[in-house]
Amino acid sequence: MPEITVTEHLLATQMKWSPQATGQFTSLLHDLIVSAKIISRNVKQAGLVDILGGTGEVNVQGERVQKLDEFANQTLVYRMRTCGAVCALGSEELEEPLIIPENGSHGSYIIFFDPLDGSSNIDVNVSIGTIFSIYRRSEGATDAFRGERMLRPCCEQVAAGYFLYGPSTMMVYTTGHGVHGFTLDPSVGEFLLSHPDIQIASHGSIYSVNVSNDSFWDEATRECVDCFCHPDKGDPYSLRYVGSLVADFHRTLLYGGIFLYPADSKKPSGKLRLMYEAAPMAFLAEQAGGKATDGVCRILDKKPRSIHERTPLVVGSPEDVDRVSNIYRKHGRA
Incomplete structure (x- = not known):
């Protein structure tokens, strides 16, 4: 099979679905990929070039900032500001959205x-x-961009990854x-297609949740988790939890099953x-054929009220997500 780069794949997709494309999105994705290559290089060298550990600062989320967090954020902000296709950006590490006047x-x-998701795992060499x-900016909005336009319904995403x-x-x-899915071949410096047309299984055999929070869960959430580890019929699911959303989601996407980060008494939102x-x-x-909810409501139906809004998340195989939704509804969640 010929080796297909991510850019070639994107261009083929655009020719099929968006023949009127102007090239801005391709430019954006190119700079995003360059950013990831730079971040990947530094992640692999982190123990050798003194970028492990914290900066001593706390970010807008109340989390300790790691040196690699700061480096990754600076890399992405610079590339997105200079690619010419982005009029505004929001970063988990920045308190306010960044409007780019020149664009x-x-x-x-x-x-x-x-x-850098999962940055608490950086120093112990766990996947991050x-x-x-x-999102595409509003149709016909050609004047200077204003920050309030960033709060768009989640269903309006044009790309994610x-x-x-x-x-x-x-x-x-x-x-x-x-x-x-594409895997970076370091010998040629390109992401090559390795996982075409990923489809998640209708149900799985793995559940992923931070069970150390169980003392803060309500009865409905405990019942949700219990239905996977102590099912009425069939084999119990295996528990796997890395603590890095990207790693836990990636496993769920490829193997099936469910990932849960529910609300609790510590974090009710x-x-x-x-x-x-x-x-x-x-x-x-x-x-990929899966589902994602906050326990009951579809995530993509949400419209954010602030750029740092939080939500519970239940995501994975459709049958497994439905089991959780049914339990929450039984307990009166809406």
């Missing part, structure tokens, strides 16, 4: 990203990743026409960020 009248896209979500920095570096993305984490993963899951 305000012509940049066609808005991007949200989590520069970068998550991104892309992630880069996984593990034993190999992978890119998984969708533009609304299926989900495709949930922990994961809607725009940077839940929405892009929901878009990927649905494009």
